[in-house]
Amino acid sequence: MSGPFDLTGRVALVTGGASGIGVGMVRMLAEAGATVAVADRDYGGAERVAAGLRAEGLQAHAFAVELADEASIVEMVAAITGWLGAPWILVNNAGVQDRQLLLEGTAEEWDRNNAINARAPFLLTRECARGMIASGNGGRIINVASCSLRGQAIKGLASYMGSKGALAALTKASALELAEHGITVNTVLPGGVASPGAINAKGPEAVGPARRMPALGMCEPSDIAGAVLYFAAPIARYCTNQTICVDAGWSVT
Numbered sequence: 001m002s003g004p005f006d007l008t009g010r011v012a013l014v015t016g017g018a019s020g021i022g023v024g025m026v027r028m029l030a031e032a033g034a035t036v037a038v039a040d041r042d043y044g045g046a047e048r049v050a051a052g053l054r055a056e057g058l059q060a061h062a063f064a065v066e067l068a069d070e071a072s073i074v075e076m077v078a079a080i081t082g083w084l085g086a087p088w089i090l091v092n093n094a095g096v097q098d099r100q101l102l103l104e105g106t107a108e109e110w111d112r113n114n115a116i117n118a119r120a121p122f123l124l125t126r127e128c129a130r131g132m133i134a135s136g137n138g139g140r141i142i143n144v145a146s147c148s149l150r151g152q153a154i155k156g157l158a159s160y161m162g163s164k165g166a167l168a169a170l171t172k173a174s175a176l177e178l179a180e181h182g183i184t185v186n187t188v189l190p191g192g193v194a195s196p197g198a199i200n201a202k203g204p205e206a207v208g209p210a211r212r213m214p215a216l217g218m219c220e221p222s223d224i225a226g227a228v229l230y231f232a233a234p235i236a237r238y239c240t241n242q243t244i245c246v247d248a249g250w251s252v253t
């Protein structure tokens with residue numbers, strides 16, 4: 001395979017690759033030729049995803065990580081680099097999405113959301129960018145935020161949206177500092193996907209604009225993965241600090 005979307009010979013690290021949208025991203029990047037590190041605290045789930053793809057002749061391997069723990073992140077990136085080579089693609093996909101009403105909000109829930117949805121991507125960006133720079137071949141970083149930042153929200157997302165806003169801002173800051181190394185940094189905003197994480201999210205009843213049906217229906221993980229593939233692909237080499245919102249037309253309803 002060759003062409004504008006060919007990722008043969010590239011190592012891709014996808015966090016949260018054991019469930020939901022991440023599974024779709026892992027598959028699409030592997031099908032494009034990448035060797036994918038499927039990183040998750042659910043190692044068993046990550047290994048099931050990776051083994052399934054290997055059975056199809058694709059390249060995927062599971063890695064355990066606890067994203068709330070800096071040492072775990074540092075160790076995981078070192079393990080991937082030692083085994084597969086330095087990641088050329090980092091997809092900061094893993095996230096928690098429980099709800100808590102603002103007036104009942106706790107510092108603990110704010111900290112939990114920000115630790116996993118924003119702090120971990122910051123640490124992963126630092127660790128992976130160091131490897132990308134040492135390799136001298138540039139790289140791709142894709143941050144997965146949420147279309148709730150565009151208003152497709154429900155009540156209870158103060159901590160979640162705060163963390164996703166921080167992640168979107170991290171895209172801009174890191175795009176500036178990493179451009180001189182040929183590393184692009186972009187954001188994908190998923191719309192509604194009926195993933196395990198979305199279905200099982202804890203919290204008050206989901207009330208708000210995001211309860212209306214998107215014009216085109218609910219997204220599948222592959223719909224979100226398509227935007228990730230674009231930003232990861234050779235064709236997108238001059239695309240940085242940009243955002244693609246895959247919301248199935250929520251914004252026009």
Ligand SMILES: NC(=O)c1ccc[n+]([C@@H]2O[C@H](COP(=O)([O-])OP(=O)(O)OC[C@H]3O[C@@H](n4cnc5c(N)ncnc54)[C@H](O)[C@@H]3O)[C@@H](O)[C@H]2O)c1
Binds near residue numbers: 019116
């Ligand atoms: N599903 C949606 O409708 C939707 C909409 C907008 C944005 N998103 C975002 O898309 C991303 C993926 O969401 P999803 O719906 O597929 O979620 P999901 O819960 O189905 O999958 C998330 C994965 O991340 C892993 N993970 C969570 N915390 C972790 C930690 N501390 N350490 C290591 N791994 C951890 C989980 O084990 C799980 O495998 C998230 O960032 C989410 O905020 C989802």
